[in-house]
Amino acid sequence: MANKIKVATTSLAGCFGCHMSFLDLDERLIALAEVAEFDRSPITDIEHCGPCDIGLIEGGVCNSENVHVLREFRKNCKILVAVGACAINGGLPAMRNHISLEDCLLEAYRDGIGVENAQIPNDPELPLLLDKVHPIHEVVKVDYYLPGCPPSADVFWAFLTALLEGREPSYPYELVHYD
Amino acid sequence: MMKTFIQKVLTDADYQPARLLTILRALQAEYQHIPIDAIDILADALNIPRTQIIAVVEFYSFLHLTPQGRYDILISDSITDRMQGKENLLGYLSSALKVKAGQVRDDGLVSLNNTSCTGMCDQGPAGLVNGHALTKLDRPRIDEIAALVEQQKPLGEWPPHLFAVDDNIYKAGLLLNGPIENGAAIQATYTRGINNTLEELDRAGLRGRGGAGFKTAMKWRFCAEEPSEQHFVVCNADEGEPGTFKDRVLLNSHAEQVFEGMTIAAAIIGANQGFLYLRGEYLHIFDKLQAILQQRRNAGLLGANILGQGLDFDIEIRLGAGAYICGEESALIESMEGKPGIPRNRPPYPVTSGYLNQPTVVNNVETFLAVAKIAIEGGDWFASFGTEKSAGSKILSICGDCSRPGIYEYPFGVSIEQILADCGASNVLGIQVGGPSGTFISNQEFNRQLAFEDLATGGSFIIFNNSRNILEIVQNFTHFFAHESCGFCTPCRVGTALLKKQLDKIIEGHGSAGDVVELESLCQLVKSNSHCGLGQTAANPILSTLQRYPDVYEKQLKSISYEPGFDLDGSLEIARRMAHRDDAAAHLSQVED
Numbered sequence: 001m002a003n004k005i006k007v008a009t010t011s012l013a014g015c016f017g018c019h020m021s022f023l024d025l026d027e028r029l030i031a032l033a034e035v036a037e038f039d040r041s042p043i044t045d046i047e048h049c050g051p052c053d054i055g056l057i058e059g060g061v062c063n064s065e066n067v068h069v070l071r072e073f074r075k076n077c078k079i080l081v082a083v084g085a086c087a088i089n090g091g092l093p094a095m096r097n098h099i100s101l102e103d104c105l106l107e108a109y110r111d112g113i114g115v116e117n118a119q120i121p122n123d124p125e126l127p128l129l130l131d132k133v134h135p136i137h138e139v140v141k142v143d144y145y146l147p148g149c150p151p152s153a154d155v156f157w158a159f160l161t162a163l164l165e166g167r168e169p170s171y172p173y174e175l176v177h178y179d
Numbered sequence: 180m181m182k183t184f185i186q187k188v189l190t191d192a193d194y195q196p197a198r199l200l201t202i203l204r205a206l207q208a209e210y211q212h213i214p215i216d217a218i219d220i221l222a223d224a225l226n227i228p229r230t231q232i233i234a235v236v237e238f239y240s241f242l243h244l245t246p247q248g249r250y251d252i253l254i255s256d257s258i259t260d261r262m263q264g265k266e267n268l269l270g271y272l273s274s275a276l277k278v279k280a281g282q283v284r285d286d287g288l289v290s291l292n293n294t295s296c297t298g299m300c301d302q303g304p305a306g307l308v309n310g311h312a313l314t315k316l317d318r319p320r321i322d323e324i325a326a327l328v329e330q331q332k333p334l335g336e337w338p339p340h341l342f343a344v345d346d347n348i349y350k351a352g353l354l355l356n357g358p359i360e361n362g363a364a365i366q367a368t369y370t371r372g373i374n375n376t377l378e379e380l381d382r383a384g385l386r387g388r389g390g391a392g393f394k395t396a397m398k399w400r401f402c403a404e405e406p407s408e409q410h411f412v413v414c415n416a417d418e419g420e421p422g423t424f425k426d427r428v429l430l431n432s433h434a435e436q437v438f439e440g441m442t443i444a445a446a447i448i449g450a451n452q453g454f455l456y457l458r459g460e461y462l463h464i465f466d467k468l469q470a471i472l473q474q475r476r477n478a479g480l481l482g483a484n485i486l487g488q489g490l491d492f493d494i495e496i497r498l499g500a501g502a503y504i505c506g507e508e509s510a511l512i513e514s515m516e517g518k519p520g521i522p523r524n525r526p527p528y529p530v531t532s533g534y535l536n537q538p539t540v541v542n543n544v545e546t547f548l549a550v551a552k553i554a555i556e557g558g559d560w561f562a563s564f565g566t567e568k569s570a571g572s573k574i575l576s577i578c579g580d581c582s583r584p585g586i587y588e589y590p591f592g593v594s595i596e597q598i599l600a601d602c603g604a605s606n607v608l609g610i611q612v613g614g615p616s617g618t619f620i621s622n623q624e625f626n627r628q629l630a631f632e633d634l635a636t637g638g639s640f641i642i643f644n645n646s647r648n649i650l651e652i653v654q655n656f657t658h659f660f661a662h663e664s665c666g667f668c669t670p671c672r673v674g675t676a677l678l679k680k681q682l683d684k685i686i687e688g689h690g691s692a693g694d695v696v697e698l699e700s701l702c703q704l705v706k707s708n709s710h711c712g713l714g715q716t717a718a719n720p721i722l723s724t725l726q727r728y729p730d731v732y733e734k735q736l737k738s739i740s741y742e743p744g745f746d747l748d749g750s751l752e753i754a755r756r757m758a759h760r761d762d763a764a765a766h767l768s769q770v771e772d
């Protein structure tokens with residue numbers, strides 16, 4: 001199978017719930033493996049993304065590392081997909097946008113209950129936080145959006161099979177209503 | 180203290196929950212906000228949920244849950260105010276009073292903010308102090324105002340020239356030239372017979388002047404045929420479309436005739452009660468209108484058994500509180516019922532289920548003005564003016580770049596060229612016809628005509644000359660809609676915010692190849708999925724200029740595939756400072772290298 005499509009996935013400011021939901025494809029993963037192979041992804045432990053067909057991004061952009069990873073994906077993936085509420089809107093992590101980053105850091109590392117040895121982490125190894133959490137389309141161009149928190153396995157399946165068959169993805173109402 | 184005051188306000192309002200807005204306006208004026216204790220008292224006395232009261236306070240921009248200054252100054256932020264130097268003046272006022280826009284000064288004496296078009300476009304920059312219109316603002320006037328505030332001079336003692344509002348009627352046509360005698364139209368209606376009068380309105384071909392152009396006779400017939408104990412007549416004087424101010428002039432100088440038109444409507448549909456819904460920005464004519472209503476009562480033209488014809492009809496004025504959406508007829512009715520102005524689902528239309536769910540006609544001020552004249556002169560007379568599909572005349576409020584901004588009345592079918600010549604406009608770049616929700620036409624289209632079948636307008640006609648920047652205009656309008664969206668439906672609430680963000684991104688120079696395409700598809704989404712006319716027209720400024728000036732947008736774009744709309748490196752600034760870092764990894768480039 002030389003011409004399997006290449007898929008990469010990553011989680012930025014997300015909870016891995018979207019990845020877990022992807023794994024809910026269950027036995028359909030085997031069918032998927034027939035036609036697709038994984039590049040960078042928590043599934044493979046490959047560290048950097050090579051040229052790919054599809055990049056699935058979970059989570060929004062909350063720090064400088066997220067920006068670098070996202071750009072790596074954008075550079076390498078023909079089709080970039082925002083997966084789940086966090087990637088699409090910022091989601092849960094973006095709830096901090098109502099509070100100043102200064103207050104967040106002080107609460108977490110200096111003033112909060114139970115903080116010992118208070119100091120703001122400053123190791124150059126650590127990525128710095130952006131003052132706001134952004135949906136990924138505010139940082140790179142995004143081609144598709146998979147709604148849901150997380151999108152159900154059926155949504156992933158509907159999306160991937162459509163792309164593989166060369167159709168424009170669309171989701172029946174049952175897959176995208178949440179009440 | 181407060182209890183006594185509220186009791187008085189409630190008594191004045193006859194404890195009617197529908198008059199909640201009136202009640203809250205009184206409290207706002209007295210306490211500069213709606214105190215939380217007052218909300219509890221009102222909820223009890225009116226037997227409505229306190230959440231409804233809070234929702235109302237939060238909905239209207241002139242009501243507040245936290246105290247504003249004892250002098251609450253709002254400056255109109257419409258495009259014409261800006262063209263007349265508003266931003267500079269706001270800065271000047273802000274430093275004179277030592278208070279930033281959007282804030283209340285620490286001593287509580289004064290607060291300052293922006294507000295949507297106050298309908299003084301021909302005599303701006305304009306503003307409001309405690310709801311009263313300020314016109315022709317300039318530095319000397321601002322110095323004067325700042326001094327009066329610091330002296331804590333009561334508003335009633337401020338010099339009248341600050342509040343002077345001119346009519347500026349430059350061209351009168353068939354309606355403005357021949358005002359009727361008081362009572363003559365009602366008399367004519369009864370002489371001819373009610374049904375025959377409706378026939379005349381039909382023959383006149385009169386279409387609503389508020390923008391949509393629905394046939395007035397048809398609307399009234401539908402309403403009259405609705406079996407119900409009660410019917411209502413409502414005159415829509417919300418006039419919030421930026422650039423429109425003709426209803427203000429009509430009510431200032433021809434209110435009698437408007438009320439007479441409403442009375443004829445009452446006779447035709449069988450109503451005993453009418454309302455004038457007056458936008459809060461026109462508080463300055465409230466007392467005058469009340470006095471006119473009283474005179475009409477005294478003259479037997481309102482009240483019981485009008486002109487001895489057995490018609491009982493009266494008119495009550497309801498003031499709005501700063502919400503453009505309340506011009507939409509079903510939102511207006513909600514507002515009249517003491518609720519947030521959220522448009523209803525239609526059908527049922529107001530003619531079947533309007534105020535208090537009773538059959539209601541809602542018409543524009545100018546429509547009623549025309550009705551009264553038609554009742555006297557007859558339908559054929561009216562239909563002999565204008566075009567086949569647009570009978571009669573249209574009263575325009577013209578503003579922007581011209582030497583004589585003001586009121587102009589033309590028979591429908593008049594060419595744009597003619598209008599421009601009359602008001603003294605030269606070097607014209609384009610015109611916003613019908614306000615932000617209408618169309619932007621370019622200087623290649625001046626042979627077009629003003630009529631429902633070509634360029635329709637509720638009255639707004641804003642002229643821009645070649646020194647103006649199209650994108651600035653579009654940006655002002657797009658921000659207006661985002662600000663005025665009532666928030667009920669997602670396509671408009673979220674969509675107008677996204678439109679604003681996407682447009683700002685392009686204008687600020689962060690746009691790249693896909694961004695205009697994205698903007699356009701957003702426009703279509705908002706236009707075709709929104710619940711009411713506001714959302715359905717909110718993208719018009721962008722769409723009509725994108726169509727005419729694609730190059731203006733293209734020029735803003737960078738030739739890269741994508742750039743974030745915010746300053747990436749700047750957004751690391753706080754974290755950098757707090758971590759005391761400035762190494763290479765503590766920075767981000769705006770665009771990928």
Ligand SMILES: Cc1cc2nc3c(=O)[nH]c(=O)nc-3n(C[C@H](O)[C@H](O)[C@H](O)COP(=O)(O)O)c2cc1C
Nearest residue numbers: 387388389415417418419506507508542543546712
């Ligand atoms: C957002 C919005 C604002 C409106 N504002 C006004 C207004 O200020 N005055 C007005 O007469 N009609 C306004 N309308 C139109 C009214 O809904 C309604 O069509 C009109 O009052 C009917 O009167 P007419 O038939 O005499 O024109 C507005 C409509 C929308 C959707």
Ligand code: SF4
Nearest residue numbers: 014015017084085086
């Ligand atoms: S969208 Fe939901 S499941 Fe996915 S990362 Fe965000 S919070 Fe987790």
Ligand code: SF4
Nearest residue numbers: 665667668671711714
């Ligand atoms: S379109 Fe806008 S203004 Fe109209 S109901 Fe929806 S949110 Fe409200």
Ligand code: FES
Nearest residue numbers: 668669670672673
């Ligand atoms: S609750 Fe409806 S969009 Fe969030």
